[in-house]
Amino acid sequence: MTAQNTTGVQNVHPSPPEFVRQQLNSVLSDIKIEAIKTGMLFDADNTLAVAAGLKAHFGGVNSPKMPPLVCDPVCVSTSGHTLLQADAVKVMISDLFPITTLVTPNRQEAELILSQSGKQMEINSLEDMISGAMKLRGLGPAAVLLKGGHITLSMEEVRRVCDSSADIDVVRDGLLEENMEILQVAETDPSARHVVVDVLHQDGATTVFVRPRVDSTSTHGTGCTLSAAIACALAKGHNIKEATRLGTTYTHTGIEMAFPVGTGFGPLNHMHSIILRSIPLPTPSIPHPFTRLLIQATSGIWKSYVEHDFVKQLGRGTLPRECFIHFIKQDYHYLKYYGRAYALLGAKSPSFSAIGASAQTMLNVVTEVKTHASFCAQWGVSHKELDTTLESPATTAYGAFIIDTGLQGDRSKLVMALAACLLGYGEVGLWLRKEASKPNSWVKWEGNPYVKWMEDYSGEHYQNAVRAGLEAIEAEAVADPPSRARFNEWVKIWGRCTSLEKGFWDMAMGLL
Ligand SMILES: Cc1ncc(COP(=O)(O)O)c(N)n1
Numbered sequence: 424m425t426a427q428n429t430t431g432v433q434n435v436h437p438s439p440p441e442f443v444r445q446q447l448n449s450v451l452s453d454i455k456i457e458a459i460k461t462g463m464l465f466d467a468d469n470t471l472a473v474a475a476g477l478k479a480h481f482g483g484v485n486s487p488k489m490p491p492l493v494c495d496p497v498c499v500s501t502s503g504h505t506l507l508q509a510d511a512v513k514v515m516i517s518d519l520f521p522i523t524t525l526v527t528p529n530r531q532e533a534e535l536i537l538s539q540s541g542k543q544m545e546i547n548s549l550e551d552m553i554s555g556a557m558k559l560r561g562l563g564p565a566a567v568l569l570k571g572g573h574i575t576l577s578m579e580e581v582r583r584v585c586d587s588s589a590d591i592d593v594v595r596d597g598l599l600e601e602n603m604e605i606l607q608v609a610e611t612d613p614s615a616r617h618v619v620v621d622v623l624h625q626d627g628a629t630t631v632f633v634r635p636r637v638d639s640t641s642t643h644g645t646g647c648t649l650s651a652a653i654a655c656a657l658a659k660g661h662n663i664k665e666a667t668r669l670g671t672t673y674t675h676t677g678i679e680m681a682f683p684v685g686t687g688f689g690p691l692n693h694m695h696s697i698i699l700r701s702i703p704l705p706t707p708s709i710p711h712p713f714t715r716l717l718i719q720a721t722s723g724i725w726k727s728y729v730e731h732d733f734v735k736q737l738g739r740g741t742l743p744r745e746c747f748i749h750f751i752k753q754d755y756h757y758l759k760y761y762g763r764a765y766a767l768l769g770a771k772s773p774s775f776s777a778i779g780a781s782a783q784t785m786l787n788v789v790t791e792v793k794t795h796a797s798f799c800a801q802w803g804v805s806h807k808e809l810d811t812t813l814e815s816p817a818t819t820a821y822g823a824f825i826i827d828t829g830l831q832g833d834r835s836k837l838v839m840a841l842a843a844c845l846l847g848y849g850e851v852g853l854w855l856r857k858e859a860s861k862p863n864s865w866v867k868w869e870g871n872p873y874v875k876w877m878e879d880y881s882g883e884h885y886q887n888a889v890r891a892g893l894e895a896i897e898a899e900a901v902a903d904p905p906s907r908a909r910f911n912e913w914v915k916i917w918g919r920c921t922s923l924e925k926g927f928w929d930m931a932m933g934l935l
Contacts, residue, residue, distance in 0.1 A: 425463070429643055429685030431502030437465050440472035447476040456490050457658035460650050461519065463497040467511040474518035484521045491524040491657040494564065495650035498532045501643065501688060512539045520563035525663055527650045529570045533559060549576055549584045549620060549631070553591070556624035566625035566663050568653075572645065575636050576618050585631055586862065592630045594668055623667050630664055632671050641681030643688040649674040676719065679712060711893050713900035714846070716910075717839070721918040728843075728921050729850045733928035738855045740871035744802075747873065750931035751799050752812045757927070758795065760822025761844070762788035767829040768837050780895075787888075798875065817930035821923040828916055835899045839913045842892050843920035849889030852880025 426434040450456075459477065464470040481489040496515060498507040507515070512535060520526065528536060530546045533555050537544055540562055546555050546569075556569040585591045623630040652673040656666035677691035684690060695716070718725050733750070736742035762785050769781035796806050814822075829837040855877050859866035868874060879885060905913065 425506075427500075428687070429689045430687035432500045432504035432506070435465060435504070435506070437469065440468040443469050444472045444476050447473065448480075451476075451480045458490050458654040459492040460654035461492070461494050462647055462650070463506045464511060464515070465506060466508050467514045470507075470511045470514040471518055474514070474522065477522060489522055491654070492519075492522055493650045493654040493657065494519055494523040494526045495646055496526060496528050496532050496536060497646065498528075498535050509539070512536060516540055516562050523564035524657065525566045525568055525653065525667075526559065526564040527568045527570060527646065527653070528559065529646060530573050533569050536562070547574070549574075549580055549622070552620070552622045553584070553624070553629055553631075556622045556629070560624050566623065568667055569622045569624070570646065570649070571620045571622065572642075574619065576620060578618055578633075581618060581620060581631065581633055582861070588629075590627070590629055592628065594630055594632045594664075621667070621671055623664060625663055630667070632668065634671065634675055637675065637678050639678050639681065640683060640687070641678055641689045641691055643690050645674060645678065645691065648677055648691050648693065672719065672722075676715070711897055714842075714893055714896050717896070717914060717917045720914045721921055724918055724921050724925065725847075728925040728928075729847055729854065731925060731928045731932075733932050734851050734855070735865075737873045737876065738858065738866040738871075740867040740873065742873065744872075746931045748802055748804060749815075750928070751795070751802065752804060752809060753815050753818045753927070753930065755792065755795055755799065755809050756812070756814045756818050757822055758788055758792050760825055761841070762792075764825045764829055764837065764841055767826065768834065768841070771829070771834045771837065773834075784888075801875075815930050817923070817926045821920070821927060824919065824923060832912075832916075835903070835905075836912065836916055838895055838899050839916045840920050842896055843917055843924055845892040846889055847921070847924055848880050849886060849892075852877060852882070852885060856881040 424436045424438060425432050426436075461473060464473060477489070477492070478484060478486075494515070496507065496512075498505070498512065500506055516536065516539065530552075534544065534546055537555065537558055542558050542561075544551065544555060544558070546552055549571075552569050552571060552574065556567045559567040559569070581593070585593050617636050618633050619636050620634070621632040623632065649670050653666045653670035656669040657663070661669060674691065676695050677693055680695040681689065681692040733742065733746070737747070765781050765785040765788065769778045769785065772778045772781055796809060799809055800806070825837075825840045828840040855866050856868075858864050859868040859877075868877070871877070
């Protein structure tokens with residue numbers, strides 16, 4: 424038991440190991456266990472009590488009945504208090520690691536565990552983290568997540584290390600924020616230190632999770648939160664890599680969505696995914712918090728849309744010509760629905776400025792159709808052919824869904840329905856441009872037949888429209904903070920449009 428607050432840990436009162444064992448048995452004899460997480464164990468006797476209790480219940484070290492176990496080797500609090508005695512570290516290695524699925528040390532904990540097992544090393548760089556994670560894996564756990572919260576890196580460093588080995592896989596989550604905010608900075612100043620990485624090592628494979636650094640005082644218990652979130656994802660049946668992705672995203676958002684408590688380092692917001700704040704969002708430095716919640720709530724389908732095979736083949740320049748032509752013809756029809764939807768948005772808008780903004784976008788769409796038609800002409804598709812091409816069911820489905828959402832719902836629902844298209848294409852454009860800038864990239868820019876398309880969507884003009892769209896979504900949330908039920912409706916519409924977007928590209932690929 425600890426006496427602690429946001430300023431630090433004032434005292435620790437160890438529980439008798441027999442009592443810990445009893446509590447363990449109380450839970451194990453009653454509740455079906457899908458995953459386990461250990462936190463602060465404090466001394467050797469308690470560590471042994473937990474390890475022995477689990478082995479006795481589940482049938483020993485290699486028992487198939489042993490549920491996934493995440494061991495958070497809580498050694499020292501952020502404030503500097505010892506939370507695991509030196510002899511307990513040895514017991515953790517000898518008795519707990521053999522039944523551990525994933526151990527989640529931070530830099531200091533990793534250094535301590537390694538020095539206790541005669542593999543002393545300092546961890547200062549990404550290379551150190553990778554070799555440290557490998558060494559820790561040698562101590563028995565099935566996987567190691569070495570957390571990099573205390574080591575701020577530049578994108579340049581991350582790229583250099585990750586590109587140097589084919590065994591390293593890089594996961595960047597929260598694609599939208601990542602692409603729009605961080606990589607733009609990285610491109611202008613690749614040496615700026617603004618990312619943190621967590622290194623996962625298992626079965627000879629290394630995965631590096633890259634995220635922007637968040638400057639916040641709401642970080643008390645970050646490691647506890649992360650290990651618990653990963654254990655939850657493992658309990659749901661996700662594999663270690665996916666559980667880590669989900670857990671790190673959850674934790675990252677928890678820091679961003681927290682509001683300050685106390686005079687020191689306060690807790691994260693653990694409720695960010697179920698309770699939307701109904702007071703103004705706290706940290707203006709966090710870009711587009713509400714949009715990110717929407718994307719997070721639909722992350723699987725969002726990824727299948729923005730990283731669609733159509734996009735990848737287009738980036739490589741290998742997309743069959745007939746697929747692209749089919750797509751641009753259907754896009755022409757879709758734009759008609761899109762323009763009409765903005766007219767509807769204007770009709771539903773309460774102020775002159777909002778009516779004006781909708782009208783302006785509607786006019787932009789009309790102008791863009793002309794550009795679209797001349798673009799199609801370059802591909803040998805005449806205006807006449809565009810007008811006589813029949814709409815595909817996927818086009819009608821998507822267009823009609825947007826119009827119907829606008830007719831049925833309030834203004835904000837229509838805003839959500841229109842955004843998936845705008846933001847998704849913006850993200851695709853930036854992603855391809857970013858990938859193309861890497862050495863030996865899979866994206867071909869020069870000489871790619873689709874370069875004009877990629878330039879348009881990654882270009883200044885379109886990205887400005889994306890920024891305006893992002894602001895519009897954020898404004899909806901701030902002007903009238905949604906209830907849980909209303910937010911769910913928005914997520915439903917956003918998710919539906921995202922899958923209809925995916926369907927649009929499926930349709931074009933379906934020609935193959
Ligand atoms: C019971 C307990 N477990 C873990 C920590 C470490 O968290 P932090 O490093 O944020 O102080 C803590 N302070 N208390």
